[in-house]
Amino acid sequence: MYHHVKKLMYTVTIGEADPRFGKMLLEQFGGANGELAAAMQYSIQGLNCDDPGLKDLLMDIGTEELSHLEVIGTLARMHLKPTKSSREAADADPLIAICGGGGVSLYNSVGNAWTADYLKITGELDVDLRSNIAAEARAKIVYERLIDFCDDSGSKDALQFLMTREITHMKAFMTALAAMEKPPLTIGLIKPSPKIVDQYFNTSTGMGDQGEQDLLAPWNDDSTVERIDAPAFQKFADPALGTRRAEPIEGPDLSSPTQVAAQPMQMEHAGDGAKRKRGGQKDKSKE
Ligand code: MN
Numbered sequence: 001m002y003h004h005v006k007k008l009m010y011t012v013t014i015g016e017a018d019p020r021f022g023k024m025l026l027e028q029f030g031g032a033n034g035e036l037a038a039a040m041q042y043s044i045q046g047l048n049c050d051d052p053g054l055k056d057l058l059m060d061i062g063t064e065e066l067s068h069l070e071v072i073g074t075l076a077r078m079h080l081k082p083t084k085s086s087r088e089a090a091d092a093d094p095l096i097a098i099c100g101g102g103g104v105s106l107y108n109s110v111g112n113a114w115t116a117d118y119l120k121i122t123g124e125l126d127v128d129l130r131s132n133i134a135a136e137a138r139a140k141i142v143y144e145r146l147i148d149f150c151d152d153s154g155s156k157d158a159l160q161f162l163m164t165r166e167i168t169h170m171k172a173f174m175t176a177l178a179a180m181e182k183p184p185l186t187i188g189l190i191k192p193s194p195k196i197v198d199q200y201f202n203t204s205t206g207m208g209d210q211g212e213q214d215l216l217a218p219w220n221d222d223s224t225v226e227r228i229d230a231p232a233f234q235k236f237a238d239p240a241l242g243t244r245r246a247e248p249i250e251g252p253d254l255s256s257p258t259q260v261a262a263q264p265m266q267m268e269h270a271g272d273g274a275k276r277k278r279g280g281q282k283d284k285s286k287e
């Protein structure tokens with residue numbers, strides 16, 4: 001059950017309202033990495049969770065995110081309020097000023113509506129916990145950027161609090177994932193195919209205009225990794241393994257045209273066509 005307590009989780013005060021900054025704050029209100037997305041993702045994962053301990057964790061953090069939504073919404077509203085009455089302020093965002101009366105709504109910082117498509121809910125606890133760890137990291141970095149673009153000390157205080165809590169959540173999700181004691185590459189139940197699982201396909205060739213070329217790094221140059229250069233151009237010794245058997249691609253000679261250029265299609269004049277159609281319909285209705 002939810003219960004509203006008439007206090008913010010963190011007291012919000014601001015100096016001078018900055019409508020343009022208020023609009024940026026909406027990224028954490030109705031944006032992809034914002035507080036509503038976090039609240040819904042964790043709470044709905046919690047509804048689907050059969051493990052009582054992890055369900056408790058997911059519901060606790062999901063509920064805290066709703067409190068964050070209230071804090072960031074209150075802060076954004078303070079900064080956006082002048083757009084209700086000041087033409088100059090309204091220029092910061094006509095959608096907010098004209099449609100929203102200077103209030104917050106579930107849009108991101110560029111006016112895209114919030115969507116459940118932001119949520120990552122798979123019903124596999126370890127997979128969902130990884131999504132949550134990444135979500136917290138994204139929220140942290142968005143708060144950091146907002147703090148960097150803010151001169152108002154009261155706003156900064158609230159943002160610092162919200163940013164800090166994301167690290168706290170990140171730690172809790174990481175601890176929960178570790179407590180599951182699942183090896184990191186063990187996802188689901190079906191085992192990956194041997195050999196293929198350890199192949200690194202180097203699917204790029206040549207040298208770029210800026211001198212970019214293939215580099216060796218731990219992910220492609222390690223005793224546990226079999227590096228295969230340009231697999232699309234190789235005949236594999238054993239196609240039964242499941243990799244592609246591919247011949248080198250014979251490219252067309254791009255320096256000479258292969259056929260005469262196509263003539264543009266003769267388009268019917270749009271005005272004439274429309275006229276005829278209208279006339280035909282009129283005739284039909286008279287019958
Ligand atoms: Mn949060």
Ligand code: MN
Pocket residue numbers: 038065136139165166169170
């Ligand atoms: Mn969080």
